[in-house]
Amino acid sequence: MQLHQFTDSAALNNDFAAKLVAILSNAISTRGAAYLVVSGGRTPQALFQALAATPLAWENVTILLADDRYLPTDSEQSNERLVKATLLQQHAAHATFISLYAEAENAFAAVPAILPRVASLPTFDAVILGMGEDGHTASLFPCSKQLAEGLADTAPAVLAAEPTSAPFQRISLSKVRLLDSRHIFLHLVGENKFPVLQQALADTDPMQMPIRAFLHHPSVSVDVMYSPK
């Protein structure tokens, strides 16, 4: 784990957007295509706007979410709605977006339609994880019955989850699919997130705090991008 600390989110986002654009540009020059996985929630909105304003061969970039709430995609709390409103704009409007939504009776019934979209993708170039105050990341929630499945090394690329301490059924990429990336970042903004990070670093049990599966992984180094405000 490498911790990068900034005085505020403006400084963090400048640096982070530049890092991501360098990674994506390098992927495009080397392999002709780049794959970026982003998180939802409140934290990444300004970063998304900074990325959208940056010139890049976005037509060669594929973007998908690490997780989404199982809601119609125009719902106020849909991560997909957020990405479309803030990231897939300006220059980045040319990127390809892969949705984690399919209409079905519920999130569990939607998985067979969503799974092949994600399972067929190559190694990602960058994954941006978020973290909730309970140590959840993507929609791998400590309170959900599906956590062991999501953390298993044999898990499918995508699973449905039903948190009991957060609203909505979820669709999430599994730990093993998220780890299949050349770069993994954890994006944290707010003083309240720092003690949670310290707690996650102090022990290794991912069933208590799922972000530990990434922070303590023996062969993966996570770049933590943190600012207190």
Ligand SMILES: O=C1O[C@H](COP(=O)(O)O)[C@@H](O)[C@H](O)[C@H]1O
């Ligand atoms: O529910 C979710 O929460 C986490 C953290 O969100 P934040 O608002 O504290 O940034 C997010 O990473 C995840 O994608 C989202 O579905």
